[in-house]
Amino acid sequence: MIRTDSELILEITDLHACVENQPILKGVNLTVRAGEIHAVMGRNGSGKSTLSKVIAGHPAYNVTAGKIQFQGQDLLAMEPEERARCGVFLGFQYPVEIPGVSNLEFLRVATNSRREKLGQAELDTFEFEDLVRERLNVVQMDPAFLERSVNEGFSGGEKKRNEILQMALLQPVFSILDETDSGLDIDALRIVAAGVSQLATPTSATLLITHYQRLLNEITPDFVHVMDSGKILRTGGKDLALELERAGYDWINSTNKDQEDN
Amino acid sequence: MAVSRQWLETLPAPHGVLQKLQQRGRNALTKNELPTNSLEAWRLTDLKRLEKLFSLTVVTKSEIPLKPFSNSWVKSPKNGFRIVMDPQRDPLEGIILPDGIRPLTPLELEQNLGQVLKSCLCSNDWPIAINNASATNLLALKVEGQDLPPLELITEATQGTFVPSRIILILEEKAKLELLQITLGKQDSAHSHLLEVHLGKEAELNHGWVALGSGEGNLLANLTIEQEEKSNYSLTSVQHGWSLGRLEPRVVQVGGEATTTLKGLQISTGSQQLATHSAVRFDGPEGVLDQLHKTAASGHSHCIFNGEIDVPKIAQRTNAAQLSRNLLMSTRARIDTKPELEIVADDVRCTHGATVSQLQEDELFYMRSRGINSKAAATLLLKGYCQEILDNLPVEANRWGILNQLLESVK
Numbered sequence: 001m002i003r004t005d006s007e008l009i010l011e012i013t014d015l016h017a018c019v020e021n022q023p024i025l026k027g028v029n030l031t032v033r034a035g036e037i038h039a040v041m042g043r044n045g046s047g048k049s050t051l052s053k054v055i056a057g058h059p060a061y062n063v064t065a066g067k068i069q070f071q072g073q074d075l076l077a078m079e080p081e082e083r084a085r086c087g088v089f090l091g092f093q094y095p096v097e098i099p100g101v102s103n104l105e106f107l108r109v110a111t112n113s114r115r116e117k118l119g120q121a122e123l124d125t126f127e128f129e130d131l132v133r134e135r136l137n138v139v140q141m142d143p144a145f146l147e148r149s150v151n152e153g154f155s156g157g158e159k160k161r162n163e164i165l166q167m168a169l170l171q172p173v174f175s176i177l178d179e180t181d182s183g184l185d186i187d188a189l190r191i192v193a194a195g196v197s198q199l200a201t202p203t204s205a206t207l208l209i210t211h212y213q214r215l216l217n218e219i220t221p222d223f224v225h226v227m228d229s230g231k232i233l234r235t236g237g238k239d240l241a242l243e244l245e246r247a248g249y250d251w252i253n254s255t256n257k258d259q260e261d262n
Numbered sequence: 263m264a265v266s267r268q269w270l271e272t273l274p275a276p277h278g279v280l281q282k283l284q285q286r287g288r289n290a291l292t293k294n295e296l297p298t299n300s301l302e303a304w305r306l307t308d309l310k311r312l313e314k315l316f317s318l319t320v321v322t323k324s325e326i327p328l329k330p331f332s333n334s335w336v337k338s339p340k341n342g343f344r345i346v347m348d349p350q351r352d353p354l355e356g357i358i359l360p361d362g363i364r365p366l367t368p369l370e371l372e373q374n375l376g377q378v379l380k381s382c383l384c385s386n387d388w389p390i391a392i393n394n395a396s397a398t399n400l401l402a403l404k405v406e407g408q409d410l411p412p413l414e415l416i417t418e419a420t421q422g423t424f425v426p427s428r429i430i431l432i433l434e435e436k437a438k439l440e441l442l443q444i445t446l447g448k449q450d451s452a453h454s455h456l457l458e459v460h461l462g463k464e465a466e467l468n469h470g471w472v473a474l475g476s477g478e479g480n481l482l483a484n485l486t487i488e489q490e491e492k493s494n495y496s497l498t499s500v501q502h503g504w505s506l507g508r509l510e511p512r513v514v515q516v517g518g519e520a521t522t523t524l525k526g527l528q529i530s531t532g533s534q535q536l537a538t539h540s541a542v543r544f545d546g547p548e549g550v551l552d553q554l555h556k557t558a559a560s561g562h563s564h565c566i567f568n569g570e571i572d573v574p575k576i577a578q579r580t581n582a583a584q585l586s587r588n589l590l591m592s593t594r595a596r597i598d599t600k601p602e603l604e605i606v607a608d609d610v611r612c613t614h615g616a617t618v619s620q621l622q623e624d625e626l627f628y629m630r631s632r633g634i635n636s637k638a639a640a641t642l643l644l645k646g647y648c649q650e651i652l653d654n655l656p657v658e659a660n661r662w663g664i665l666n667q668l669l670e671s672v673k
Binding site: 056057058059060079080081083084085089090092095096098099100101102105106109110113114117149150166170 | 622623624625627628629630631632633634635636638642643645646647649650
């Protein structure tokens, strides 16, 4: 939902970043306001996932220039855990398995760290169980997965559901979903997409990173950005995604080149 | 170096039922004051820390006990009974043993003292010599029943003391017991502990052994177990908080068809050096061993595991599994792990494995991206890691809040 007077959630200005001295992001600009859903598309290696990790604060990525303002704060000055507590959420493309750590305990500690920042009371084990069982409905997840180690032995679909469950518990202000649609069958995609739509509020914003139109059939974006070579080359509405699906990424490159030539 | 000779001179003259052993131990120490790093079993030991033992006052049997324990421990088990091993006192003083457990008679004691050590081939080991030399009191029990209340044994070394303790436990045929040993150590203290257990046919011992130091004390503990046919011995050991900690569980299955389960956890922090040297020998066919040993080393501490399994020709159809899992929690910590399997029998199934891993960067980032800081993330990871072993302790161990103590010290 686009409202030009709504709160500015995220503002990325001329962001450059590298990993192992290899430049990946080469001047990304992006503005996200409350209530908006953005989609970032692009080929493999275009910098989409790097952008998500830089926003979340992955220590392997080094920001060499530019800035990210999150609700008026300098996001790049914050540790990854502080960003999460303030409401930045990254749904991982490949959620990490953590053997030996109970999923339920992990979710409880994470939820309480966010609640602490929001000035809400810490939930004890019993209170948290009530909350998590209610939120399981968002993604239609089997409660048995709470008793297992974090993501260990989960199928691809269960891992993604577990990501959205975390989103439901942490109630983020800004969510990035990095290829949440990858590895999902059609039914799982619908469930996950419905969960994301259910969690979108007028005061929060979502950034979907995807290769394909199929996720955008389920979640309608307000803006579609196309990335290539570490930059956003083109921004448009949901029709841009449809056009991309039809004409492929080369179309963007050629039309962009035409624009430059002119 | 005459450190141990001076120390030996401080000991009371050999006396009582342990007289012969005391003399034997002192003779052994006179000849062999300290092990050396050239011995395989002591290759990695920080011998300077071992020498410290000789600067401490040995607590011995006394007509007028000097320092009664403060007894600030958690309450006695509701459904069990507690014996405190204070070398100054008769451990059974004021204790009413439940039906099915009684002290060994003098004749039984004479017949059994040192027998399990011989069976485990460790009578001449250095830690045995130091216990022989210094122990002036012992607890010797025979267990004959099955529905017995759990037994809790506590040993504590207060500051500046060296506490020797010796126990003999004979489980008769089909006897069943749950035993929880708690060993505690204050700063600048040391333990020398020796346990001899004989399990008769079809007897069962569920043994929890928890040794929690305060960071500066030393610990030498030898648990020797002899199992007859179809007996079942399960040891869950936890070692943490010692400047130098060395646990040596030695098990021999004398008639085969017995089951041994060894679950070990050692968590080292700061500059601690903790070691477990286990040895299991199958002297009969169709024995079973299930062993899992876990270590976690943080700071610049050092964890050592040496797991010996001996399967001679007679031990056909042995089924033994050993796994050593190790977690390096800092770049300055060190872990040494060595499985040592000697298999002569040809029809056996013996598996072993050893892994050393670090806290994975991607695991840490995943947790941090959920608002959990690095320290809390490491604690969560460690909690799950420890729980797998702690779950095997006798139920009464819950009262001691062991997991919290482990996690607290790693923070």
